[in-house]
Amino acid sequence: MGGASTASRPDAVERRLPPEPASVGEARRLVRDLLVASDREDLLESGALVVSEVVTNALLHAGTPIDVAAWVDGTGLRVEVSDGSPHLPARRRYATTAGTGRGMLMLESVVDDWGVTRHDRGKTVWFHLTDPAANAERQELQEDEAPARRTTAGDVVRVELLNMPLLLHAAWQEHAEALLREYLLASLDDESDINPIQMHADATDAIAILEEQVPRADVAMDPDELMAGATEPFVSLPAVVLEVPLASVPHFRTLSDAIEASIGLARTGRILTPPTQPEVRAFRRWLCTEVVEQARGRSARPWSFATTTADPLTEPWPWDMSTVRTAAGGLIAADETNRILAVSREALDILGYDDPTQIEGRRLVTIIPERYRQAHIAGFTLHLLVGRQPLVGRTVEVPALRADGAEVLVDLVVTAEKMGNGRTLFLADIRRV
Known part of the structure; x- marks a missing residue:
């Protein structure tokens, strides 16, 4: 578990937790014990729910030690969760049936106020709970609350993604995040030299860089508008330039390897996320290879559907054609x-x-x-x-x-x-x- 509490006040607690699954339960117990001791049992359910989600996100997306600080005052409960990742939490624009991407929606719907602050060691996500019956207006996270990540010319590499397919990237990203989450859960009990939590954190670091810098295609889902708008050249860009921190470059190789392993588990039925299309797999290999190879000095190579090949048909189809x-x-x-x-x-x-x-x-x-x-x-x-x-x-x-x-x-x-x-x-x- 984590180290000893550094807080001396009975209405406050601080704890550094290791990047392990048990830390989610430890953070939940810290908040529950604090609320009980402070006679604020009315906030138990909401406080335990939200701190579980925020610490889980830190565990999955950072893979670093997690600092939890919480205190109760006259206005209610305030919790701060700090980790070593610079990437801000973002609301995913996924379908309501998606198996991931709802954490920020839940946070916004439960708490009275929340925010995030970047600092030299990573970031801190905080939230505030007052009266659980109140229907206060939720405050949106403002860009000026989070100072831009400071970089210099020497600690990033510029990567050009030529002929970037925006729709394909969005579909791949949603599929990749679902695969990675299930792969992590399936790998926690495996005996291996690979730390699945660190691997997941490294892979999601690469996805976060793409999420922050790759534009989204603005395509309506109405069937009539979809047919008119979802065509080339409106769903691709001639070039997208990424600024990738040098420390994150190897994470793109980790991302590709983790997705490949996830697809193998999906084919054997160990995870439920379906294997994806050959074009999507080819796009992921191209994307990750471009980052890794351009960081080594190779020139950019454009994406093309023409290089995609399908696996040969080997299994008999269970239906009379x-x-x-x-x-x-x-x-x-x-x-x-x-x-x-x-x-x-x-x-x-x-x-x-x-x-x-x-x-x-x-x-x-x-x-x-x-x-x-x-x-x-x-x-x-x-x-x-x-x-x-x-x-x-x-x-x-x-x-x-x-x-x-x-x-x-x-x-x-x-x-x-x-x-x-x-x-x-x-x-x-x-x-x-």
Whole structure:
């Protein structure tokens, strides 16, 4: 556990806690004991809940010793949690069904006031609880409360990310954070020379640098606006320049290795987050490699979908594909890896193919015009991860890419069917407009 308390007042406590899971419970007990001793049991539930969340975030994202200070005065409870990470806590803009990213929303909804201060050793997150029944207006964190992180030309490296796909990055980041959290939980009991908490902290340091510096694509989720706005060149930037602290450069390699290990656990069923698309894995490798290699002096290399390759189809599909191949309409069946499994005769005619073997086994992006591919991969990833489905079950008019490179306009309806064993069958009904 942590060291002895340094506070001498009965209404205050300070404790330095090690970066271990047990420290969350220790911090919770410190706050509960303080509130009981101060005759403020009315704040027990809220105080224990919030300090657990803040200390958990420090544990996962910093991996350093955690200093907890709490005191009770005439206005209520104030708690300060300090760690060695310079990254500010940020509200994630993830779906409501996401498995991570709700900590800041919970903090804002429970406390009366909160904030964060950067200092030379890292940062301090503080919160204030008064009357739990009060519905006081919540104070937003202001940028001027947190002085900008001071760097000099010698302690950062400038990294150029060329042809940066913003939608793909946002989908990858949400998927990566879900994978990392589950990987940490699955690894805590493993006997290994690797410290899973430190690995998670290093990996999330890299993600935090990206979150702070990579812009987000402003794309509406309304189906009609989505089709108009989620196309190239509006969802990519010619270049994004990162300033990466030299000490954080190795964390990008850790991030890539941790995600690769997480995907392996997902394939074996040890964690529930689904494995992601080949394009998303290729993007992560490109992104992390660019940071590491440019820090060594190599010139920037642009991102391209063209370098993506899919794993070969090895497992038999648990469904009779002959019903698609013999269907009267234009049907295309695909799996959760975006691989085309079967195509009807009419769909072949619409797409300009003579034989099913010319297209079956290939990726769906084969028939999607290039300007829509990023949006398709990002949307497909978030559908599998959190169930986001703005276009599933709706008739939309889209261009399809024919075998000769020309485009044909089709009415498209996509349905998804869970098949068991983590498999999902996607059926696309296409009809020439």
